[in-house]
Amino acid sequence: MPGMGGGMPGMARMPGLNEILSDPEVLAAMQDPEVMVAFQDVAQNPENMSKYQSNPKVKNFISKLSAKFGGQA
Structure with a gap:
């Protein structure tokens, strides 16, 4: 069915997304619920990164x- 592919709609058009998704470490981290909860927390408020420094x-x-998108961690 059209539009029923995996992933998030519209994400395939983001620059560098294929490169990110081809990184086995990134894919493994995306399967880890702990990492994804933290990522969502930081995405909503970047200041929360201090909670996860350890x-x-x-x-x-x-x-x-951050490195793949040209930012600094």
């Missing part, structure tokens, strides 16, 4: 995404 899984995931 969590290497979250810190590495955010750093990888």
